[in-house]
Every structure is written in structure tokens, then in C-alpha cells.
Amino acid sequence: MIQDIVTVFIKEFKEILQMRGTKRSGWINILVVIGVMGVYMPLMSGREWVTNLLNPISFAWLPFFLVIGVVADSFAGERERHTLETLLASRLPDASILLGKIAAGVVYSLGIGITSLLIGGVVANLGSLEEGFVYYPLDFLGILWALSLLLALLMASLGTLVSLRASSVRQASQTLSLSMLVFWVGIFLVTRFLPEEARVLLSGFFTPERLPMFVAMVVLGLVVADAVLISVAMLRFKRSRLILD
Amino acid sequence: MNDVIVTQSLTRDFKTVRAVDHLTFQVPYGTVFGFLGPNGAGKTTTIRLLLGLLEPTGGTAHVLGFNSQSEGHRIREQTGALLEHPGLYERLSALDNLDFYGRVYHLPAIQRRSRIQELLEHLGLWERRHEPLAGWSRGMKQKVAIARALLHRPKLIFLDEPTAGLDPVAAVELRNDLAQLAEAEKVTVFLTTHNLSEAERLCGLVAIIRAGKLVAFGSPETLRSRRKNERVEIYGQGLEQSLLPWLDTHFGVRQAGLVNGHLELEWPGDRELSSLVRALVERGVGVEEVRRNKASLEEVFLDLVVDGDKEPYTA
Known part of the structure; x- marks a missing residue:
């Protein structure tokens, strides 16, 4: 099982790297993202990048967004390029195909996110080395990586689920982008039109003492959501349906 | 057991359409078996049923002794397939494609490398192994797809119209490669084709289907003599x-x-x-x-498929 997942993962990763034509353009694409998120932005922020932890917290979302571009291609791309039926006619078990594809998307996006974060921590110090070297607190890094992983997994599972049914990569991408739009507009509307009493109640809840409990609740919620989405994707993975679609 | 494929009244419906209609036939080990029929006759559906990718509406199919409905994974382990499309990852090279499928079939690294080299050298593609397949001709892609189907030395391979869409020169070349490889690998071949001369040349046994029904079965020689x-x-x-x-x-x-x-x-x-x-x-x-x-096989085929009112051959 693990060997099969790794086999699919390696193939998917090679395909992701060559998504833009050649391996070189794939690496350039990665370096551009790391250049912006891991060099330019920390350089502009300076030491505040490492001391004010709200900045790097936004990195938890980076893999979440990066993964959309690759998971939309996972099944819809195979269907579009007529490689799906041959893959399904091989000995690979259903779970290996599905988990290998999800893993490739997660590792790709998480890899870029973590690399950018780690480099950013160093780059942020460059302008003020005389004041001593400061870096993110280790517990903060641990929580951030866990959140990044769970968010990337959430999007990868959702994206794979959408890609399973989509007839083309474009359709899968559009569906995912639309669901993102609905999600963010929803959050905006809730925060914008939340009654004053509810705001006061919430701000009373989010105290520094309650932060660990809040993080634990978020992590737990994401774990459950990931597990549910992966299970649904497994249930919807039917060779006969995939072929006839 | 001498038969690699045994179907018994195999049937598959799609809503109101019966794609495969009570097919009963056997394919002995070591045969190049031609499965002939016009477009929409049910050839591809039959292959999907035999590979366990679709469930039959009725009847049974046993491939290599395994029930296609309950043991499809065992069938797919021991067979190779070149389906309607080459099914190759065109962003990747021939080597990457074959390496992937070698891993899929758990070939050890050393064996995988030597087997890929053996097949690509046989097909005259070894020198171009690092090139992405996107720029290759359809004939060359089909050759890589045949190499992929044979990579893990399966006992049975399914080839769904392997020469369709190829120019005559590429088709003849592919046919020759296929005949040589099938002979060298001692593999049973289940071949669907529109090309009757191809079937006549390669196949020791043929079946002709029309609208999902078997209308003729036997060696090309026997079918011709029954005309x-x-x-x-x-x-x-x-x-x-x-x-x-x-x-x-x-x-x-x-x-x-x-x-x-x-x-x-x-x-x-x-x-x-x-x-x-x-x-x-x-x-x-x-x-x-x-x-x-x-009579050529083509004439027999036309008799059975174009003029459907004529008596079927049961050789």
C-alpha cells in the first residue's frame, strides 16, 4: 500500500514540476513564489517579520492556495489527457491512487510554504544583524506547520473530490475558485454584519490565556474535516463511474 | 485449464442500450485472439468487463481463472493493456512513463531498468528515452504504450485497436513489432481491430461481434471456408x-x-x-x-456485419 502511494506520488510530483512545459520552468515558478514570500516580503518587513507573529501566520494559508492549482489537475487532467483509463486498468488499488495524488499536492504546496517561511526568518534579520539574530519561537513554528499541513490537506482533499467528477481541468479549477470565493465572502459578511454584542462576546473569548485552547479546537476541527473529506473521496472513487464519466 | 478467457452469457446494459449481449466464448492460452466488429459493436465494453473495470449486468467472465466481477484486481495484476488511447503521460519522457508503470507492477529497480532498455531497444526508441512524449508521433507513442503493456511480462495483454489512426507505414511497422514481441514473450493477445488484414495476419482465432452479439467465432481459415x-x-x-x-x-x-x-x-x-x-x-x-x-476475412466480416440478415457463421 505505502509503496503504491509513493509510486503515484513520484509520478504526480514529476508531472507537477513539468506542468508548465519543462522541469526548468517548473522550478522557476517555485523559485518566484519563494522569492516573493520568502525573500521580498520579509526583507521589506525587517525584524518585525519574526517578532510580530501575525505576519508569518499568513503563511499557514499559502499552501492552502498553492494546492488548488495542482489538485484540480489530479483526476480531471488525467481524464482530459486520456490517461485515466490506463491508470485504472493497472493493478494500483483505489486508495493508493487517491492518496498518492493528494500527497503530491500537499507536499508540493507545503514544501514551498515551509521553505519560504524558514528562509524568510533568516532574510528578515539581514538588515539588523548588529542587534543580534532572532528567529520564530519553536512552538510557534510547530503550530504553524501543523495548521499549514491541515489546511493544505483540506484543500487537496476537496480539490481531489471536485476533480474526480469534473470533466475538465478548467471546470475543476472554476468550481474550486468559486467555492473559495463563497468561503471568503461568507467570512467577510459574517465579520461585517456581526451584531455588536456578539463581537464583544467573541473578543472576550479570544484572550491570550485561551489561545492554546482555541488553536487546539481549530486543529481538531481541521483534522475532522480532513478525515471526512478523504473518506468521502474514497467512497466516491469507483472505477466504473470514473471510466464512464 | 487451457483457456485464458472464458465468458458465459456476458451481458452489459447502459440504461436502455444493450452494449454486450450474452457473449459466450473461450480464448485458449498462447493465442493471438482477434475481436472484430464495427464501431459501437461492444468491443471496448467487453475489454472493460474482462478487466473488471465495469460490472456485468448478467453472465460471467473468468480471466486467468479469476472472476472479473469479484477478482478484478487479480486480473489487472497479471495483464497488460493498451486501451482506446495510448494513456501515456506526455509531459514525461518514455523512460519516466515506463519507470512509473514498472514501479506500479513492483519490478525491482535493476530488473526495471534492464527490461525498459530491452523493450525500447527492440522498438528502436532507446536513444530518445529522455525526450518528453508530447512531441512524438502517434506511431511512436503506440510503441511505447505496447512496451508499457508488456513491461511486467503479463500472461495476457489487451490491445484495443493499436494501429487505429496510424499511417500505413507506421501501422505495418507496429504490426511487425507486435507480432515479434507476442511471439518472443509467449503472451496471449486479445486484440480488437478494424483492420481485417491485420487480424488475418496476426490472429490464430477471431470472434466477430455485431450489436453486442457474437456472430462468428473460429480461426480465420475456418471462417473463410464457411463462406x-x-x-x-x-x-x-x-x-x-x-x-x-x-x-x-x-x-x-x-x-x-x-x-x-x-x-x-x-x-x-x-x-x-x-x-x-x-x-x-x-x-x-x-x-x-x-x-x-x-474469400478474405474482410468479405466474411462484411457479410456478417454489413448484411446483417445473412445466416451467422458458427465455426
Whole structure:
């Protein structure tokens, strides 16, 4: 099982790297993202990048967004390029195909996110080395990586689920982008039109003492959501349906 | 057990359409089996059923002794397939594609490398192994797909119209490669094709299906010999258009015509041809040469598929 997942993962990763034509353009694409998120932005922020932890917290979302571009291609791309039926006619078990594809998307996006974060921590110090070297607190890094992983997994599972049914990569991408739009507009509307009493109640809840409990609740919620989405994707993975679609 | 494939009344419906209709046949080990039929006859659906990718509506299929419905994964472990499309990852090189499928079938690294080299060298593609497949011709891609199907030395391979869409030169080349590889690998081949001469050349056993139903089964030789009429060509002087109604009146020959100055006709296999030659001579025709041609598989196919009212062959 693990060997099969790794086999699919390696193939998917090679395909992701060559998504833009050649391996070189794939690496350039990665370096551009790391250049912006891991060099330019920390350089502009300076030491505040490492001391004010709200900045790097936004990195938890980076893999979440990066993964959309690759998971939309996972099944819809195979269907579009007529490689799906041959893959399904091989000995690979259903779970290996599905988990290998999800893993490739997660590792790709998480890899870029973590690399950018780690480099950013160093780059942020460059302008003020005389004041001593400061870096993110280790517990903060641990929580951030866990959140990044769970968010990337959430999007990868959702994206794979959408890609399973989509007839083309474009359709899968559009569906995912639309669901993102609905999600963010929803959050905006809730925060914008939340009654004053509810705001006061919430701000009373989010105290520094309650932060660990809040993080634990978020992590737990994401774990459950990931597990549910992966299970649904497994249930919807039917060779006969995939072929006839 | 001598049969690699055994189907019993295999049936598959799609809503109101019956794609495969009570198919019953057996394919012995080591055979190149041709599965012939027009577009939409149910060939691809049959392959999908045999690979366990679709569930039958009725009947059963056993492939390599495994039930296609409950043991599809065991079938897919021990077979190779080149389906409707080459199914290759065009962003990747030939080497990456074959390496991926080598890993899929758990070939150890050393064995995988040597096997890929062996197949690509045989197909004349080893020098180009690092190039992405996107720029390759369809014929070359089909060769890589055949290499992929044979990579793990399966006992049975399914080839769904492997030469479709190829130019004649590429088709002949691929056919030769296929014949050599099938012989060398001692693999049973389940081949669907539109190309009747291809089937005639490669296959030891053929089945013809029409609208999901089996209408003929046997060796190409047997099927040809069961044809009721034989094609006769008569060359000579004095062959004119006026002979055609005369042939109909006196010999009941309705399918006849003058082609490039010679006479071509369908002659009932159970009648003496000498009576026709004698009568022609008596009518003043200077007969110089008479050729009796065995029916081709193509003619048998057309009889069964185009003119569906004719009696089916059951060889």
C-alpha cells in the first residue's frame, strides 16, 4: 500500500514540476513564489517579520492556495489527457491512487510554504544583524506547520473530490475558485454584519490565556474535516463511474 | 485449464442500450485472439468487463481463472493493456512513463531498468528515452504504450485497436513489432481491430461481434471456408456488359461486373465452375485465364456485419 502511494506520488510530483512545459520552468515558478514570500516580503518587513507573529501566520494559508492549482489537475487532467483509463486498468488499488495524488499536492504546496517561511526568518534579520539574530519561537513554528499541513490537506482533499467528477481541468479549477470565493465572502459578511454584542462576546473569548485552547479546537476541527473529506473521496472513487464519466 | 478467457452469457446494459449481449466464448492460452466488429459493436465494453473495470449486468467472465466481477484486481495484476488511447503521460519522457508503470507492477529497480532498455531497444526508441512524449508521433507513442503493456511480462495483454489512426507505414511497422514481441514473450493477445488484414495476419482465432452479439467465432481459415460463395475472376477476349444479365438468367449470378476488362463474379461454392467456362466459350468468349479466390476475412466480416440478415457463421 505505502509503496503504491509513493509510486503515484513520484509520478504526480514529476508531472507537477513539468506542468508548465519543462522541469526548468517548473522550478522557476517555485523559485518566484519563494522569492516573493520568502525573500521580498520579509526583507521589506525587517525584524518585525519574526517578532510580530501575525505576519508569518499568513503563511499557514499559502499552501492552502498553492494546492488548488495542482489538485484540480489530479483526476480531471488525467481524464482530459486520456490517461485515466490506463491508470485504472493497472493493478494500483483505489486508495493508493487517491492518496498518492493528494500527497503530491500537499507536499508540493507545503514544501514551498515551509521553505519560504524558514528562509524568510533568516532574510528578515539581514538588515539588523548588529542587534543580534532572532528567529520564530519553536512552538510557534510547530503550530504553524501543523495548521499549514491541515489546511493544505483540506484543500487537496476537496480539490481531489471536485476533480474526480469534473470533466475538465478548467471546470475543476472554476468550481474550486468559486467555492473559495463563497468561503471568503461568507467570512467577510459574517465579520461585517456581526451584531455588536456578539463581537464583544467573541473578543472576550479570544484572550491570550485561551489561545492554546482555541488553536487546539481549530486543529481538531481541521483534522475532522480532513478525515471526512478523504473518506468521502474514497467512497466516491469507483472505477466504473470514473471510466464512464 | 487451457483457456485464458472464458465468458458465459456476458451481458452489459447502459440504461436502455444493450452494449454486450450474452457473449459466450473461450480464448485458449498462447493465442493471438482477434475481436472484430464495427464501431459501437461492444468491443471496448467487453475489454472493460474482462478487466473488471465495469460490472456485468448478467453472465460471467473468468480471466486467468479469476472472476472479473469479484477478482478484478487479480486480473489487472497479471495483464497488460493498451486501451482506446495510448494513456501515456506526455509531459514525461518514455523512460519516466515506463519507470512509473514498472514501479506500479513492483519490478525491482535493476530488473526495471534492464527490461525498459530491452523493450525500447527492440522498438528502436532507446536513444530518445529522455525526450518528453508530447512531441512524438502517434506511431511512436503506440510503441511505447505496447512496451508499457508488456513491461511486467503479463500472461495476457489487451490491445484495443493499436494501429487505429496510424499511417500505413507506421501501422505495418507496429504490426511487425507486435507480432515479434507476442511471439518472443509467449503472451496471449486479445486484440480488437478494424483492420481485417491485420487480424488475418496476426490472429490464430477471431470472434466477430455485431450489436453486442457474437456472430462468428473460429480461426480465420475456418471462417473463410464457411463462406458460401467464392470470388472468381475471368480474363479473356469478348467479355462484354451483355454477359451480366445472361449470367443472372442462366446461372443465377447476381453479383457480377466488368472490372478493367475482366469479369468478376460471386460463384456459389457448391457448383462446378467448368460449366460456366464451357458456356462462356460457347457464347464466343475467348477465355484466357480463370482465377478462383478464397474469400478474405474482410468479405466474411462484411457479410456478417454489413448484411446483417445473412445466416451467422458458427465455426
